[in-house]
Amino acid sequence: MRVPGADLSTEEQATGRIALLAKALALSNKEDMSASPKKLIDFAALNLLRYPAKHAKDLRAWDASDEYLAEFIRADAPALLINDAFGALHCAVGVNAFHINDSWCSRHAIEINSQQSFTPYSGQALAYGLVKLPKSLSLFEAQLQEAARYLSAPLTLYFSGMQKHVSSGHLDIIKSYCDEVEYLPTQRKARMYTARLRPGQQTATPYLQAVPELSLTLHNMPGVFAGQKIDIGSRFFIEHFDRLPSAETVADVGCGNGLLSLAYHRLHPKAELHLFDESLAAVESAQLSFAANFPDASRQIQHCDGLSDAVANGQTFDLILINPPFHQQNTVTTDIALSMFAQARQCMAATSELWIVANRHLNYQAALKKNFRQIELIAQNAKFVIIKAKR
Structure with a gap:
């Protein structure tokens, strides 16, 4: 069976992804984003790549939590992306994406898949944020502290992760740094919270x-x-x-x-x-x-x-x-x-x-x-x- 895009170079595959994204985002501009959220992107159609190159065929560059978060993307609005693993969320958001990400491999995958530069978050104006819940609770807390340091007003964040990897510790940290915490229904084993991150001046210490x-x-x-x-x-x-x-x-x-x-x-x-x-x-x-x-x-x-x-x-x-x-x-x-x-x-x-x-x-x-x-x-x-x- 022929794999779509298998005979194309990485650059050609990325160009195809950009064309698909542009079409999807153009359609999304017609939607009323104050209404019920809608998924904007079919990640399976984008031929997203893992980095390093995957060996197990069942490993994908996105999961159901990426798809759930994508439902809350606001067209043309600047977004904070925390722990975007391989660029699925960046591809969906586009050039208005600003990142907090510990992983060099994730940063590289984002640039490969989007053919855009990885831009660290350093106080740029934001409309909202999408957060993939990391395995490390200490890293998660430090990342919220980093985001909060730049804020002058509360920021709406959406947090998601696969249910088997989300613990009560994640929720405790969200409640420690956020107000208006709300649990949304689980979709395809992906858990979702939304909350308002408070401005703060705490910094991570060793x-x-x-x-x-x-x-x-x-x-x-x-x-x-x-x-x-x-x-x-x-x-x-x-x-x-x-x-x-x-x-x-x-x-x-x-x-x-x-x-x-x-x-x-x-x-x-x-x-x-x-x-x-x-x-x-x-x-x-x-x-x-x-x-x-x-x-x-x-x-x-x-x-x-x-x-x-x-x-x-x-x-x-x-x-x-x-x-x-x-x-x-x-x-x-x-x-x-x-x-x-x-x-x-x-x-x-x-x-x-x-x-x-x-x-x-x-x-x-x-x-x-x-x-x-x-x-x-x-x-x-x-x-x-x-x-x-x-x-």
């Missing part, structure tokens, strides 16, 4: 976490992975750091709060460290953690998709460390990990080493054997494996 066995204090911004506890995979990895080579250049891919790089620096203080994460909260956490613990360490910390910038610049590293995620928001996927491994191979010389800690049930060894000539199991326990790979 959670300080002591790691006495390493004489470190981590600074974890809201939303960073393992924000109030040490990730057990990283802890297991660090227990075997005495087996790592002494490298001149080290890449820490998906660095989170910087724990792996901090631990490596303690053992090898002369190493040049390069930290990468697609989460802005992670980048900020790593920056704060290094400033507090090793302010003079040689380091670069970047907000990007894994090693994508390093690949583009032709960089190589002596040692690459990866503790890969297997979730993208609430979706279980190995897409990000496989993308990291492919990028790592392009950033390795003949003598470089890639070290990975991962959940053992994911069986990454099979995928690694396709692209690396030497795979070695360094250590394992009931939950994790540590793998070394060479080109």
